[in-house]
Amino acid sequence: MKTARLSRRQQLLIACAPVNEQPIADRNMRAAVFRARDSEEFKIQQSFDRAVVDLVQTVPVPSAVAEWLSSEKAIEQPKWTWKRAAKNPAVVAVGIAVLVIAAVFAIQFAEHLHDFPGSAHARKLLSVARSPRSVLLDPVRTEAGALSDLFFMKHNLEHYEVPPEFADFQTLGCRVFDDEEAGRVAQIWVVEKHMQFFLFPAERDTKTGIAPDFSNWRFVEQEGWTGAVQQRHGVCFMAAVRGDATQLAPYLNKLHSH
């Protein structure tokens, strides 16, 4: 055998190369035989082995034994089954990869299932709400609904109105600031449950330039805070509170229960 052409592993396989005419199922063996097929030494080995096999075939088989072995193969090749396929390392690896990809897609899908235009800005403002950084605010003690006039008169912010559900909440203070993504944002602190209200421009569709309003409440969550968002006249209002949506539920149903 020309050892330069065959690896040590292939040389070992060639030493065990079958001589029957059937296709070789073992891929490594098939590759080794393919590489060695033109070698003079391999041809001699094959003819040697074939001559021995032919001689063995002439061994007389007793009739009683021949009856048992007349029609069956000496050894049945394993059948393909799902169970065997599932134990194949390649199948297992592909299965795990598919599961991970599916899980990532499922998580992303679940996260964005309830997304709406402006939800990204709302989440960012929830981060602002939970931030411990001190900010300069105007100490205004009034009802939240009364601040829309202040926003219009002082900051020229039109339709920055607190919805009726939260309009009679007593405020602690407010401020107006520019956010890189959300634009001009009005932030209001109220006494009730240390809630914060945010008013910010609705996100417009990039193609149509329209920001369709929605009067039902939509929720966003971010790091332990929850926001209930409503959009009217192109302006989003968000009531933000620490905790989950149940913290806000009593206020959102208030009008309906009256």
Added chain:
Amino acid sequence: MLGDAEKAEEVFEATLREAAQRAATGEAPADRCWLFREARGRCLEVSERGLQAEDVDHAQDELSAAAPDQIRRLDVAQLAIWISGAPEPQRTALALFYLGEFCRADILKIAELKTHELADLLSLARGQFQAWLDASFPLERTS
């Protein structure tokens, strides 16, 4: 494996009887190579009770292109005696390999060998068999 057709038939029947009994009691072996492992084990038991081949270092020759012609001049009984006289596990390896019915994986499983062990045993046996052929049926030298 045994170099004796009568003993081989006894082992064959005993093995089938064992398989039938297991099947009847619902203990049919799941291992598809079980029959051959069982037969091999019984052959080893039988051969241990008989005459033991001497442990001799056989000469080796390089395989010859004329080997098929030499082999064709052999009587099959001579081949059976030569193989059955080989030490274990070489004997099992040769018997299974030259039956031409088993793939490498099956031979490794039945003979409880690794690929490199099987390769070494077969290569060694070829060389030894060639030397024996050369001694028994010398090639006619052309001068």
